[in-house]
Amino acid sequence: MPGTVLLLAASPAGKGCLVDAASVLPVLAAVPPAVLSGTDTANVVELADPLEPQAVLTRLRAAAGAPGPLTVFVTGQLQLDRRQRLPHLALARTTPATVRYTGLPWHWIREELRLRAVGSTTLFLDLHADAEAWEWLRANPLDSGRNNAVYGRVAPPPSRRAVAVPAYMKAVATILRSGRRPAPAELHQLALGRVGVEGHADLVLAATGVGGAVPGGFAPRPPYRPERPRPQTPPLSASLERGHPHDGLKDAGRQRSSDVDPHSAISAAVQSGRHSDADALAARHEQAAVHAHGPGSEEALHWAEVRADLAMFAGDPVRSCRTWLGVAAARLAAGQAADAPAVEAAVDRAHHQWGQVRDAAAARELGAELAGLRSRVPGRRQGALDHVRRQLRQLQTQG
Incomplete structure (x- = not known):
């Protein structure tokens, strides 16, 4: 199966630039796609100093939805937005005052990759942090998703x-240009060896699978602490190690195995076109989470979000939009702020799926609910509420 490679290099123009991120792209682009990916063939998407976070999100979402292994190379700088103090990848137009609107929120990367099967996604990161982001990293892990292998470094601000x-x-890139593709962990160690003295102040990322980033090398500051994984819902039947994934879907509630991640079985079902099986499995975990923790719990909302994404993969934007609207409303009802990342993400995804609805009656119904939410959660894109209202006016003229 062919792989997919996403090359993303971004840094602000002008005096706010900490790293010449785009300078690495010619070296990476000279590496054969199959070597970049570690597969027989691969598709490569290159983003050099992109201007708009939504454009990056579109490419990231497409790469995350592709079957087969995904390798993401990210070079750039981290900055915190002034309102929520969350890390963003600075883009070409980013300034300290506009990070929230012109940078790529780091949690978007995590969210887009969260439904990919364990072991199918590898990230190589070379990031420079500004002073505020560097202080933030002393107490917080850079969460790139619990199912992904993450290698690289975060460097402190340059002089x-x-x-x-x-x-x-x-x-x-230089190692890969030799034509040999070492295993990711070996490639990471070889690259660190070449960085040498220059990297002695860096936070080194070397994490594989569930659990977040852990110290991988030099750390004169407090060590890079592992992410505390969220409580897990009951895992899948042990029959998924023994037989066809469909057998495990039938027996998911009967046996338990701590070694099986239900997200992997769901991803496998989606990739094989068994969308109803994937949704049924996610629904069982959602019901179990509601029973154990309550309908507004983070565990239950997580599985509702999974089902919203599954509806999108199944080509059902009506169900996906309706589910995302429900998630957003539940988070607001639970007291989460209108500008909380999870709330904004739910409304943004509902808005995106609403734009895919072709049935006028369903679009009018969902649009009215979306407009109400948009009035409370305007999001990061200016004019989002006006866009909903304009579309609703056009829908009113249709039969």
């Missing part, structure tokens, strides 16, 4: 008025 070089990523 004043200096623009750093993405030395780690250039080392990765």
Whole structure:
């Protein structure tokens, strides 16, 4: 099965630039796609100094939805938005005052990759943090998704008025240009060896699978602490190690195995076109979470979000939109702020799916609910509420 490679290099234009991120792309682009991916063939998507976070999200979403292995190379700089103090990948138009609207929220990367099967996604990161983001990283892990293998480094701010070089990523690219594709962990260690003294102040990322990032090397500051995984819902039947995934779907509630992640079985069902089986399995976990923790719990809302994504994969934007609207309303009812990342993400996804609805009656019904939510959750894109209202006016003229 062919792989997919996403090359993303981004940094602000002008004096806010900490790293010459785009300088690594010619070196990476010279590597054969199959070597970048570690598969026989691969499709490569390159984003050099993108301007709009939504454009990056569109490419990321497409890459995340592709079957087969996915390898993501990200080079750039981290900054915190002033309102929520959350990390963003700075883009070409980003300034300290506009991070929230012009940067790519790091949690978007995590969200887009969350339904991919364990072991199918590898990220290589070469990031420079500004002073505020560097302090934030002393107490917080850079959460790139619990199912993904993550390698790389985060470097502290360079000396004043200096623009750093993405030395780690250039080392990765140089090693790969030899034509040999080491295993990701070996490639990571080889690249660190080439970075040498320059990287002695870095936070080194070396994490595989569930559990977040852990210290992988030099850390003169407090160590890079692992993510505390969220409580897990009852895992799948042990029959998924023994037989066809469909057998495990039937017996999911009967046996338990701590070694099986239900998200993997769901991803496998989606990739094989068994959308109803995937939704049925997610629904069982949602019901179990509601019973154990309550309908407004994070565990139950997680499985509702999974079902919303599954509806999208199944080509049912009506069900997907309706589910995302329900998730957003539940989070607001639970007291979450209108600008909380999970609330904004739910409304944004509902808005996107609403745009895919072709039945005028369903679009009018969902649009009215979306407009009500948009008045409370305007999101990061200016004019989102006006867009809903304009579309609703057009729908009123249709039969």
